[in-house]
Structure formats: structure tokens, C-alpha cells
Amino acid sequence: MEEQNISPDPENTQSPxxxxxxxxxxxxxESNTFESRIDLKPLxxxxxxxxxxxxxxxxxxxxxxxxxxxxxxTNGHALIEGVPGVxxxxxxxxxxxxxxxxxxxxxxxxxxxxxxxxxxxxxNVKTNDFxxxxxxxxxxxxxxxxxxRAPAKTQAALFEVxxxxxxxxxxxxxxMTAPFLxxxxxxxxxxxxxxxxxxxxxxxxxxxxxxxxPTLENEVQILTDNHNRQDKMDFENITSVLSAENITKYQxxxxxxxxxxxxxxxxxxIVHNTRTNANLYLGASPRASIAILNASKANAAINGRDFVTxxxxxxxxxxxxxxxxxxxxEREMEAFTVDKVVDQILETIxxxx
Numbered sequence: 001m002e003e004q005n006i007s008p009d010p011e012n013t014q015s016p017x018x019x020x021x022x023x024x025x026x027x028x029x030e031s032n033t034f035e036s037r038i039d040l041k042p043l044x045x046x047x048x049x050x051x052x053x054x055x056x057x058x059x060x061x062x063x064x065x066x067x068x069x070x071x072x073x074t075n076g077h078a079l080i081e082g083v084p085g086v087x088x089x090x091x092x093x094x095x096x097x098x099x100x101x102x103x104x105x106x107x108x109x110x111x112x113x114x115x116x117x118x119x120x121x122x123x124n125v126k127t128n129d130f131x132x133x134x135x136x137x138x139x140x141x142x143x144x145x146x147x148x149r150a151p152a153k154t155q156a157a158l159f160e161v162x163x164x165x166x167x168x169x170x171x172x173x174x175x176m177t178a179p180f181l182x183x184x185x186x187x188x189x190x191x192x193x194x195x196x197x198x199x200x201x202x203x204x205x206x207x208x209x210x211x212x213x214p215t216l217e218n219e220v221q222i223l224t225d226n227h228n229r230q231d232k233m234d235f236e237n238i239t240s241v242l243s244a245e246n247i248t249k250y251q252x253x254x255x256x257x258x259x260x261x262x263x264x265x266x267x268x269x270i271v272h273n274t275r276t277n278a279n280l281y282l283g284a285s286p287r288a289s290i291a292i293l294n295a296s297k298a299n300a301a302i303n304g305r306d307f308v309t310x311x312x313x314x315x316x317x318x319x320x321x322x323x324x325x326x327x328x329x330e331r332e333m334e335a336f337t338v339d340k341v342v343d344q345i346l347e348t349i350x351x352x353x
Contacts, residue, residue, distance in 0.1 A: 038257070038306040043073075043250050047302045049241045050098045056237060058091055059225065060218040066302070067209050067319055068095055068183065072247065073254050073298040076206025076291065077162055077182040079147070079323060083189060086211045090233070092143045092183040099247065100240040101140035101179065108150035110195075114157035121170055132169055137161055140177060140244065144184040148194045158182070159201045179247045199282065199326065206291050208323035257297035258307040262352040267292050267313060273345045274325055280341060282326035291320045310351045318342050 047069055054065055064080065068091070071078040080088045089105075096103040106117055119135030136142070137158070144158065161167050165176045184205070186197075202208070214222060242250075267289055275283030295316035296308045303312075318339060325338045 040301050040304055044304055046241055053098045053238050054094045058087055059221045060214050064209050064211050067207050070295055070298040071206050073250055074294040075251050078207045079205040080185045080209045081188050082211030088185040088211055096141040097238040099242045101244050103141045104136040104139035105143040106136050107145045108147050112150045112154045114154050118157055118167055140179050142182045147184040148186045148197055151195055159204050162204050202323045207319040254297050254301055257300055263308055266352050269349050279331050280325055281328045284321055284324045288320055288324050292317055314346055
């Protein structure tokens with residue numbers, strides 16, 4: 001019998017290598033199309049400009065700065081914790097300076113009353129009527145210094161306006177002007193003259209940001225910069241980057257970032273694990289799940305992606321959870337930490353592929 005040569009189909013003449021190359025090109029084209037769904041370039045440029053402005057005075061502390069920027073983009077409040085002298089207050093003031101919005105700073109003290117922050121009604125002799133004088137809380141960016149120094153009554157008044165973004169005085173409702181964000185600082189080592197923040201009130205903060213000491217190299221740079229500018233803090237050289245309209249626009253843009261269903265399950269699994277974890281007395285609420293979701297979207301956006309990855313979730317999870325979880329008494333006695341529990345949870349939960 002004669003061998004018959006079967007000619008290949010002209011439409012399927014690609015070698016396996018050519019097929020793979022063709023598939024890669026198609027995937028790249030799809031990826032490019034996917035990445036262009038949201039224009040994140042203006043947002044990225046603004047974030048980079050903010051970092052450059054802050055870097056004029058602050059050395060290092062990149063983690064704190066990025067998390068504060070994420071909290072702004074997600075319209076969430078932030079609690080900054082660190083020992084005295086690590087630039088908590090200065091960084092918050094500089095960040096507010098890079099935005100063309102109102103800023104106020106309130107130093108909390110043990111004798112501070114709710115009216116000192118919310119305002120009070122004052123009798124006006126000319127009109128023969130009471131007139132409401134707004135307090136310093138009526139601003140866009142409010143810096144609360146040493147939040148744990150004020151008594152519970154004052155803290156409760158603050159957390160109410162943080163949650164509702166409004167107050168009611170003498171039967172009249174006053175809404176906060178957007179954006180309204182609270183950055184609060186506290187000292188973790190000082191106990192005298194302080195009032196511990198209750199867990200229900202801590203839950204109002206999107207992030208708890210722990211600020212560490214600078215590295216040796218950064219501290220040398222701090223000393224050099226301080227010597228060169230002759231121990232002066234020139235806040236006038238800080239340029240405003242964002243307006244209130246820009247902030248609102250970027251906050252709306254963040255909401256459009258894509259999150260796959262398997263990543264939503266990943267977030268839910270992490271938070272659910274905190275409620276069944278043997279090391280924890282108190283787990284996280286659904287508010288924590290939403291906080292991780294929103295923060296992950298913002299983290300993806302400032303990195304130029306309009307879709308969330310597992311790394312975005314892992315990066316934001318610790319800052320969202322560490323002030324919401326309570327260790328069991330046994331674990332506290334063993335000097336265990338919430339950070340270790342969160343690390344263990346992240347290692348236990350399978351990462352979506």
C-alpha cells in the first residue's frame with residue numbers, strides 16, 4: 001500500500017511555541033484592556049506628589065504615610081500609636097498641609113469637656129437669643145493629639161461625630177463638610193493620666209498605625225536635615241496637592257476598583273477566623289471586613305491597578321485588625337501579641353489563585 005501524505009489544515013499550521021506566543025499576546029492585550037478600565041494616573045501622580053512634599057521634612061516612616069493616604073482615599077479615620085518623638089503629629093500636620101482643606105488640631109487633656117470640641121450655645125445680647133458657636137471639630141482634617149488623655153464623656157462625643165459625621169445641638173442637625181477625617185495620636189507606654197479607649201470606640205477607626213523608631217541610617221539623615229535647616233520646621237514650603245473636590249473624586253474612583261468573588265471569600269475567611277480563633281477573646285465585626293475591602297481597593301489604586309490582589313489584602317489586614325482584636329487572658333500573660341495572631345491567620349488561610 002502506498003503511504004498517503006495527509007496535508008495539514010492551513011488554518012492550524014502553528015507550532016506549539018507559536019500557539020503559546022499567540023495566547024500570550026492575546027492575554028497581554030486583554031490585560032492592557034483590563035488595566036485601562038479606570039484612569040488611575042492622576043491619582044498616582046497626586047500620591048507621589050504628596051509623598052515628595054512630606055519628604056521635605058519627614059525622613060522614612062513610609063508605612064505610616066502610605067496608610068494615612070489610604071485612609072484618606074477610603075474616607076476612614078486613623079489612629080496613630082507610637083512613643084513620643086517619632087513624628088506622629090508632624091506627619092499628620094504635613095499631610096493635612098498637602099491638601100487645600102480646613103485643618104484643626106485639638107490637644108486632649110483630662111479636663112477637656114465635650115463642648116470644647118463640639119461647640120456650645122452662647123447668648124447673643126444683640127439678637128436676644130442663643131447662638132451656636134461651632135467648635136474645632138468643624139473642619140475637614142482634625143488632628144486629635146493624645147486622644148487617650150480625655151475622659152470617657154469627651155471621647156464619646158468625638159466618636160459620635162466620627163461615626164455619624166454630624167452632630168445635633170439644641171435640636172438642630174449640623175453636618176460635617178466633606179471630606180471629614182480624624183487623625184488621632186496616642187502614646188502606648190504612658191498610663192498615668194490616660195483613659196483607655198473602649199473597643200467599641202476603637203472600632204470607629206479604619207486603621208491603627210504603629211509607628212516604630214527610625215533606622216540608624218534614617219536617624220543620621222534626620223540629624224543632618226535638622227542641622228542644615230537650623231532646627232526650623234518650615235511648613236510654608238509645603239505645597240497643596242489636593243483640593244476637597246479632588247479628594248471626593250478619588251474616593252469615588254476607589255469604589256470602582258474590581259474585586260473578584262474569590263477575594264471577597266478570602267477577606268470573609270480571615271475575619272471569620274478571628275471569631276473562632278482560640279487565641280482571641282474578641283474577634284472582628286463585619287465593619288472590619290468592609291474596612292479590609294475598601295483599604296485593599298485603595299492600596300491597589302495607588303499602585304496603578306484597578307483590581308485587587310491577595311497582596312493588597314494582606315498588606316492592609318494587620319492595620320485594620322490589630323485594634324479590633326482582644327487576646328484571651330492566658331495569651332496576654334504569655335506576652336503573646338495580636339500581630340502574631342494575625343500573622344498566623346494569614347499563614348493558615350489559603351491564598352486564592
